[in-house]
Amino acid sequence: xxxxxxxxxxxxxxxxxxxxxxxxxxxxxxxxxxxxxxxxxxxxxxxxxxxxxxxxxxxxxxxxxxxxxxxxxxxxxxxxxxxxxxxxxxxxxxxxxxxxxxxxxxxxxxxxxx
Amino acid sequence: xxxxxxxxxxxxxxxxxxxxxxxxxxxxxxxxxxxxxxxxxxxxxxxxxxxxxxxxxxxxxxxxxxxxxxxxxxxxxxxxxxxxxxxxxxxxxxxxxxxxxxxxxxxxxxxxxxxxxxxxxxxxxxxxxxxxxxxxxxxxxxxxxxxxxxxxxxxxxxxxxxxxxxxxxxxxxxxxxxxxxxxxxxxxxxxxxxxxxxxxxxxxxxxxxxxxxxxxxxxxxxxxxxxxxxxxxxxxxxxxxxxxxxxxxxxxxxxxxxxxxxxxxxxxxxxxxxxxxxxxxxxxxxxxxxxxxxxxxxxxxxxxxxxxxxxxxxxxxxxxxxxxxxxxxxxxxxxxxxxxxxxxxxxxxxxxxxxxxxxxxxxxxxxxxxxxxxxxxxxxxxxxxxxxxxxxxxxxxxxxxxxxxxxxxxxxxxxxxxxxxxxxxxxxxxxxxxxxxxxxxxxxxxxxxxxxxxxxxxxxxxxxxxxxxxxxxxxxxxxxxxxxxxxxxxxxxxxxxxxxxxxxxxxxxxxxxxxxxxxxxxxxxxxxxxxxxxxxxxxxxxxxxxxxxxxxxxxxxxxxxxxxxxxxxxxx
Numbered sequence: 001x002x003x004x005x006x007x008x009x010x011x012x013x014x015x016x017x018x019x020x021x022x023x024x025x026x027x028x029x030x031x032x033x034x035x036x037x038x039x040x041x042x043x044x045x046x047x048x049x050x051x052x053x054x055x056x057x058x059x060x061x062x063x064x065x066x067x068x069x070x071x072x073x074x075x076x077x078x079x080x081x082x083x084x085x086x087x088x089x090x091x092x093x094x095x096x097x098x099x100x101x102x103x104x105x106x107x108x109x110x111x112x113x114x
Numbered sequence: 115x116x117x118x119x120x121x122x123x124x125x126x127x128x129x130x131x132x133x134x135x136x137x138x139x140x141x142x143x144x145x146x147x148x149x150x151x152x153x154x155x156x157x158x159x160x161x162x163x164x165x166x167x168x169x170x171x172x173x174x175x176x177x178x179x180x181x182x183x184x185x186x187x188x189x190x191x192x193x194x195x196x197x198x199x200x201x202x203x204x205x206x207x208x209x210x211x212x213x214x215x216x217x218x219x220x221x222x223x224x225x226x227x228x229x230x231x232x233x234x235x236x237x238x239x240x241x242x243x244x245x246x247x248x249x250x251x252x253x254x255x256x257x258x259x260x261x262x263x264x265x266x267x268x269x270x271x272x273x274x275x276x277x278x279x280x281x282x283x284x285x286x287x288x289x290x291x292x293x294x295x296x297x298x299x300x301x302x303x304x305x306x307x308x309x310x311x312x313x314x315x316x317x318x319x320x321x322x323x324x325x326x327x328x329x330x331x332x333x334x335x336x337x338x339x340x341x342x343x344x345x346x347x348x349x350x351x352x353x354x355x356x357x358x359x360x361x362x363x364x365x366x367x368x369x370x371x372x373x374x375x376x377x378x379x380x381x382x383x384x385x386x387x388x389x390x391x392x393x394x395x396x397x398x399x400x401x402x403x404x405x406x407x408x409x410x411x412x413x414x415x416x417x418x419x420x421x422x423x424x425x426x427x428x429x430x431x432x433x434x435x436x437x438x439x440x441x442x443x444x445x446x447x448x449x450x451x452x453x454x455x456x457x458x459x460x461x462x463x464x465x466x467x468x469x470x471x472x473x474x475x476x477x478x479x480x481x482x483x484x485x486x487x488x489x490x491x492x493x494x495x496x497x498x499x500x501x502x503x504x505x506x507x508x509x510x511x512x513x514x515x516x517x518x519x520x521x522x523x524x525x526x527x528x529x530x531x532x533x534x535x536x537x538x539x540x541x542x543x544x545x546x547x548x549x550x551x552x553x554x555x556x557x558x559x560x561x562x563x564x565x566x567x568x569x570x571x572x573x574x575x576x577x578x579x580x581x582x583x584x585x586x587x588x589x590x591x592x593x594x595x596x597x598x599x600x601x602x603x604x605x606x607x608x609x610x611x612x613x614x615x616x617x618x619x620x621x622x623x624x625x626x627x628x629x630x631x632x633x634x635x636x637x638x639x640x641x642x643x644x645x646x647x648x649x650x651x652x653x654x655x656x657x658x659x660x661x662x663x664x665x666x667x668x669x670x671x672x673x674x675x676x677x678x679x680x681x682x683x684x685x686x
Binding site (some may be wrong): 032041042043044046047048049050051053054055057059060061062063081082083084086088089090092093110 | 190193194217240241242243246284380498529538540541542544545549550551552553554555556557559560648657660661664675676
């Protein structure tokens with residue numbers, strides 16, 4: 001069973017922009033307006049899941065996120081500011097609303113069927 | 115066997131007596147690295163032959179029981195442990211720690227001669243995933259060369275540590291990546307490859323003038339030629355990958371730099387079997403997961419072999435070893451691949467043999483030992499991989515640290531890793547702004563092999579045929595480099611923190627000692643003031659060792675991941 005929040009539509013993101021021309025674009029200090037689809041599951045498969053195994057369902061280099069006892073503020077803060085030597089800071093890459101969607105994704109995580 | 119006796123017929127003190135006086139130090143140049151003087155360790159791989167072997171025999175199978183700690187050095191701020199390979203010249207040991215901190219130490223006493231801590235872009239480093247470790251420095255022309263995570267290469271005065279030049283080579287703010295690997299010095303040129311595999315970018319390898327720091331050339335491992343551009347369908351070269359994040363070597367006979375390249379991005383493609391026309395990056399994706407030969411003077415590609423065309427498993431070729439051998443009049447180059455195979459080439463990188471170091475490989479059924487062609491490859495589509503786990507694990511059947519070839523025994527001592535992974539392939543879109551992010555392409559988790567438990571092993575094998583002479587097993591895969599010596603010894607620093615010494619002929623353990631924390635870096639031997647030393651870096655943490663606590667528990671649960679030390683041994 002896929003997560004119930006697999007596709008969260010109508011949310012930001014420059015960071016997941018389909019356009020490849022931005023490879024050559026000048027660096028922007030702030031993310032682009034929230035105008036495209038933000039897919040948290042894809043974000044996990046691209047970036048977060050490298051450390052948070054099985055899309056956050058199991059411990060890997062980083063802790064298991066499913067059923068985490070941490071509160072929302074802690075998770076938001078950790079995503080924004082990272083942890084030295086363990087997790088990068090994403091405050092320049094993700095907007096507050098995107099981070100909120102990640103928290104929602106984490107709260108909805110269930111074991112995958114099969 | 116731990117008896118007191120001097121190795122018959124071998125000198126107690128090999129070579130001329132040395133002092134650490136810089137006044138007596140000789141310039142490290144290409145000829146000297148080529149000659150591989152027995153007292154020194156002049157490049158990441160020891161010499162251009164890349165043997166990771168010391169001809170010193172003062173410490174030997176007969177007296178290794180008397181090995182003890184001579185001195186230690188704490189570099190501080192060892193975030194993600196200590197991963198570097200020291201180098202040594204004229205009795206001075208040079209090494210780097212996290213954040214590219216560089217030290218020059220009296221090889222006999224550990225006294226700090228100088229240190230240099232570059233001022234780095236800390237805000238950038240806080241946003242990087244594969245950071246801030248550094249894996250080594252290079253020596254040449256009276257300088258020490260080191261790369262940084264914010265995309266710079268430094269030339270330091272080897273006597274004082276003073277910055278002679280610094281050159282910005284990568285826009286790390288945009289591309290995220292920088293330099294973690296050691297540079298290579300050859301003929302007035304410093305070569306260094308960038309990180310790259312997991313990020314959108316073109317994975318450059320740079321050549322810089324050793325005297326001035328001026329960039330001489332740049333080779334793009336992603337679509338670096340017109341022919342290569344055709345192997346990235348749908349302009350997927352823009353999603354990139356590649357890079358050459360471990361140092362290769364230099365073949366003076368052909369004036370060629372030999373380098374291994376990293377994987378394309380995303381690591382895991384959803385193309386299925388139609389990877390030539392479908393998926394994230396249709397085509398072979400040259401020159402990723404390849405070994406390449408570049409002209410030292412121009413950077414032009416002379417020859418290459420793509421070990422994994424369209425690598426869909428992150429089993430790249432960035433392992434830096436190019437072991438230069440000669441047998442029966444034929445010259446060979448031996449290069450391990452992360453997927454667990456060892457490739458044997460001629461000096462122009464034409465395949466001569468391929469043999470598996472590890473048992474648990476199923477990303478292909480086999481590799482043709484005559485041609486290098488992949489046979490029975492597994493190309494995944496979107497969704498959970500159900501039939502069997504992918505083997506090896508993303509950590510590789512062979513990791514990035516180096517094995518050792520001992521010309522006295524004719525054996526290649528190499529660590530293999532037996533582990534697998536579950537995998538759920540996802541379509542991803544590369545994240546490129548405001549700063550490039552990882553592009554993995556799957557959710558995954560470490561898993562045991564279908565045949566049993568995870569383990570690691572040190573093999574003693576014929577490097578050309580792969581024939582195994584002996585093996586030592588470890589409950590968790592060791593991740594450090596291996597050293598062998600003319601004292602008939604093989605040293606293995608393991609993940610639990612134990613440094614082992616084995617008899618090079620039969621694998622019998624002769625000595626061990628705890629370094630107090632896990633190893634994942636280099637080990638060398640050198641001579642200072644006529645005395646032989648073994649220097650090893652200890653300090654765990656990083657992109658592979660961070661997997662150990664959740665998967666293996668035990669000593670790893672309390673093992674620090676922000677600590678490290680250089681530990682130097684000699685005979686009592």
